Amino acid sequence: GWLDLFEPYAKVEDPVGGHPQWDPAGKGFEGREAIGRFYDSFSAHPGEMLFEVHHLVTCGQEVAAFVTMRMTFPDGSKHEQKMINCYKASVTGKIVSLRSFWR
Numbered sequence: 001g002w003l004d005l006f007e008p009y010a011k012v013e014d015p016v017g018g019h020p021q022w023d024p025a026g027k028g029f030e031g032r033e034a035i036g037r038f039y040d041s042f043s044a045h046p047g048e049m050l051f052e053v054h055h056l057v058t059c060g061q062e063v064a065a066f067v068t069m070r071m072t073f074p075d076g077s078k079h080e081q082k083m084i085n086c087y088k089a090s091v092t093g094k095i096v097s098l099r100s101f102w103r
Helices: 030-042
Strands: 006-013 048-059 062-072 077-088 096-099
Touching: 006 030
Parallel strands: 006 096
Antiparallel strands: 048 062, 062 077, 077 096
16 A cells, blocks of 8 residues: 555655665665565565654645654664655655655
8 A cells, every 4th residue: 555655656765875784875766666676575574664753845736744753662662753744746646755864
């Protein structure tokens, strides 16, 4: 169901510029299949992932959200990451682009 939110040609950059572990070339993930594989790598761990939205701005068919992601791992350790996520929707309302800014 999650992938149905994306257009078939959508692109996800998380984070923008790449990450040495899952996007070393910094090209992002294009198409539902590649996006699905990317998100599967995070949902595979049995911990918890929560997002707190601090601020949200919509302009036309785009949204910028300042959020904090909080992850709790099976061993009880935690990780917190602040980020800005920018979403762009098609005329049908599906996600065309998701760009996540964090380091």
